[in-house]
Amino acid sequence: MSFPSFLKKSSFWKTYLKGAHYSHDKIPDLSGKVAIVTGANTGLGYATMVALGAHGAHVIAACRSEQRATEAIEKAKQEIKTNYPNAPEPNLEFLQLDLNDINNCAQAAKNFLKKGLPLHILINNSGIMTTPFALSADGIEQQLAVNHVGHFVFTMGLLQKIKESQPSRIVVLSSLGHEGHPKGGIDFESINDEKASDPVSRYGRSKLANILFGKALARRLKDERVYVNIVHPGYVATELTRHGEDTFGKATAVFFEYLTMVMAMKPEVGALTQLYCATSPEIENKDIRGKYFIPIANELDPNPIAFDEDLQERLWSWTENIVREKLKA
Secondary structure, three states: OOOOHHHHOHHHHHHHHHOOOOOHHHOOOOOOOEEEEEOOOOHHHHHHHHHHHHOOOEEEEEEOOHHHHHHHHHHHHHHHHHHOOOOOOOEEEEEEOOOOOHHHHHHHHHHHHOOOOOOOEEEEOOOOOOOOOOEOOOOOEHHHHHHHHHHHHHHHHHHHHHHHOOOEEEEEEOOHHHHHOOOOOOOOOOOOOHHHOOHHHHHHHHHHHHHHHHHHHHHHOOOOOEEEEEEOOOOEOOHHHOOHHHHHOHHHHHHHHHHHHHHOEOHHHHOHHHHHHHHOHHHHHOOOOOOEEEOOOEEOOOOHHHHOHHHHHHHHHHHHHHHHHHOOO
8 A cells, every 4th residue: 555645745744734615605696507426325325415505506426225215305395494594405315326236227327318408416415435345246256347437338328418418517425535546556467356355555546537537527528518527525524434443443433433533523524625626616717637635625636646647547448348248238
């Protein structure tokens, strides 16, 4: 695992000292906008759905479980009515999406397209972290499969509609955890070798893949009014650490649970950086694309390896090839 280079950067500490660059009262009217948020049933995704819906967007909650998503949608509607009394009637609905399954991701994109709606905002929010070693439904190391491959398939299936709906936004959630990537970034030959990595470095690899993908996609869309940016939401109290005990043991899990309780941001605060990239007029006015943001809505350079265009393209080709191999006609 590489040493976290951001800890050595004065720019990192200065960015944190800048304070918040975005707030809920800066979110513009989103009436007429259609947004998809993956993993909208909990945590950051739920807070993002509430904020978008409260400002008039038609929000599609793309989640694996219909029951959990439906419960979250009903809760969000009540929350919007209570906390935003002047908001329009919330327009929130469910779309089934299992990021662990390439064919399901492709079908989910098709199912959205059947609705005949535009798509102005796609927030690739969902993810898993430091889970025990496992393979996805397609035989790919699970953290990389869910955090990167599934979102790649879903995004590419929606891309033409996003381009037709421009100006539009794509927000890719990564993490400062990308600094924990294995040496060299991504060794495509050892992705499924459990002995070649550990839960933390596998998470780092998947989060590096998010940045590599976001930058490669932004470059491909440089002539379109489609603004792709990447986000580290910060240390947020969510369900992301729910596998901690399985991976690290009970004592470590209890320690991090306490640390989260004391130090972590609430999801509605942590969501502000992705909401900035999804909704702020600055993104379009300043032509901000392919950038990496940390809380709250402050730009920072990621690990230098994330700028390696050769690695970006190798990841893109590897992902396309694995999808082509696994995707059913």
